[in-house]
């Protein structure tokens with residue numbers, strides 16, 4: 001009797017817990033990242049002090065205020081890209097020519113390839129991309145608080161706080177890119193190397209400033225052990241090449257660009273795609289080793305002469 005009572009208590013506590021969980025969540029997506037304010041302000045100062053001091057002085061508290069004001073106290077499904085205009089204005093800086101790197105379906109690869117702006121400056125290596133990277137946020141109508149329980153997904157509403165931010169950031173990034181533009185695409189991506197709709201197709205290409213761009217370089221890189229679904233001149237990559245050429249750009253496309261392959265090969269050193277070219281062992285037999293061989297031969301010859309000399313002395 002006692003245990004039956006206990007079970008009932010346990011069951012009803014469990015039921016009430018899951019009931020209140022469901023009630024707390026308005027949306028299907030994850031809620032605001034905890035400690036959002038500290039993360040954004042901290043990342044902002046990390047960026048201007050350590051990662052890229054060339055951007056000059058910025059007021060990171062002011063950037064946070066502008067960021068928050070873009071979406072708090074509003075219906076989380078009615079946030080527009082232009083609501084982030086002030087944040088972008090406050091955090092904008094020049095993107096060095098020839099350094100822009102656009103991408104689709106390979107975010108982590110691009111992160112290590114760009115190397116925090118040292119090799120290339122992808123969107124997430126700019127100040128405005130850097131502080132928003134991998135974060136989640138949304139507010140609620142009639143309250144200045146953030147919603148830490150849940151946020152709307154793209155499927156629930158297009159004009160959510162996060163997607164509108166990235167749309168604005170992508171537009172700005174494209175508008176400020178110049179020189180040689182690079183695009184890294186995933187030749188093993190299931191949905192196509194050049195997805196449309198997509199950020200690159202819909203927000204970046206239309207905002208490139210043609211007069212500032214000398215060339216567009218496309219790299220299509222397959223996963224080391226992944227399928228070769230797309231290449232230059234086929235399927236969606238062909239669609240992209242044609243679109244850019246029609247817009248009047250000078251376009252080149254390279255499959256499995258070597259530098260990116262080297263990076264992917266870090267994790268697959270024994271794969272046949274990852275063997276270094278046959279010139280490598282030859283280089284090891286280069287000047288240094290033949291020189292050593294030369295001195296070794298001389299040493300042998302001198303010892304032999306000494307031996308002959310002593311031999312002649314004895315006899």
Ligand SMILES: *[C@@H]1O[C@H](CO)[C@@H](O)[C@H](O)[C@H]1NC(C)=O
Nearest residue numbers: 058059060061062063065066
């Ligand atoms: C930075 O912005 C904050 C908030 O807008 C302001 O209170 C503060 O005075 C500003 N600091 C500087 C150094 O301008």
Ligand SMILES: *[C@@H]1O[C@H](CO)[C@@H](O)[C@H](O)[C@H]1NC(C)=O
Nearest residue numbers: 082084085086087088089090
């Ligand atoms: C942002 O900067 C642009 C260009 O300088 C200006 O036209 C616009 O009014 C600014 N927007 C805000 C919200 O400050």
Ligand SMILES: *[C@@H]1O[C@H](CO)[C@@H](O)[C@H](O)[C@H]1NC(C)=O
Nearest residue numbers: 096097098099179180214215
């Ligand atoms: C950008 O690349 C082009 C073509 O390779 C080169 O002529 C130009 O000097 C480069 N610009 C900078 C700033 O490195």
Ligand SMILES: *[C@@H]1O[C@H](CO)[C@@H](O)[C@H](O)[C@H]1NC(C)=O
Nearest residue numbers: 105106107109186188189190
């Ligand atoms: C390329 O796309 C495939 C399939 O969508 C994915 O599994 C893989 O991780 C992607 N490759 C990179 C380097 O991100």
